Amino acid sequence: MPARRAAAVLTATVLTAGPAVLLGAVPAHAAGGSGEGKAGAAVLRAGLNVELLNGAAKLPLNVSLNEVNAPKSAEEKTLSVTLDGVEGGKPVNVLAADVATARATVDKQKAEGYSNLVKARVHVPGLPLLSLIEVEQVTSKATCEVGKKPVAESNVLGSVTVLGKKTTLTAGGTTKVEVPGVGLVQLDLSQKATTDRTAAATALELNVSVDPLKAGVAKVDGRVKLAEANCETPAPAEDEQPPQSGEPEEPGTQPQGEDGNLAETGGSSATPYIAGGAAALIAAGGGAMLLARKRRAARSEG
Structure with a gap:
């Protein structure tokens, strides 16, 4: 020749085949494919251990109200939840409220969980006449939108009464309420957490230790959460992904992949x-x- x-x-x-000739094929970095987001909410979630008098039995009680989950959008508005057979054979109305809404919605652009309680009263076994807690209104909302940072928010509005005592809650800290002969409740206000793709919020979280010595109940301990919401961001649709190999980039840009290689353009x-x-x-x-x-x-x- x-x-x-x-x-x-x-x-x-060399100029047309590029890396495939000299080093073997090096794929460009690309984001994942399309996928559905997730969302969830509940107005109440309780995990309690109930010890009956004389050590007759220890009963684990797990209960939730208006728990909803998406990708399929859902909404629940049940106003009360009752437990049977743990207080001398009588039912215990664990939660009663004027408004109790939990909602989870998901579409291609956004996932959102939302919960709202208005004039809510929580009871535990052994305290038939005294509320564990009463609140005017508590809400939580978690929003995860494509292209934006997830947001978690919660609010406690109006007065809060714990074991019959009006209580001032401390933001970002723990509030303790103790009633002699009844028990101790520790409350955490507005628990929130976010990551790059998720968000979660709880308006009130209660750690409960009650010694009522009434109605056949010796001790109740566990945890109660009011107004929960969470979400996970939907993955972007494929037509919204960054340009792949072979597509033009903006002049003067060289996007970097996670390992430092040039991404999306086929370079490395x-x-x-x-x-x-x-x-x-x-x-x-x-x-x-x-x-x-x-x-x-x-x-x-x-």
């Missing part, structure tokens, strides 16, 4: 070596052409 043609073939091969950290190899091959081809010319000139002079 003449030197000029050989140089042209080598150069064209090996690009300088590839370019150098191409330059070396071009130079070699040029040298071959120059040598051929010198030989032809020498033959002419001879």
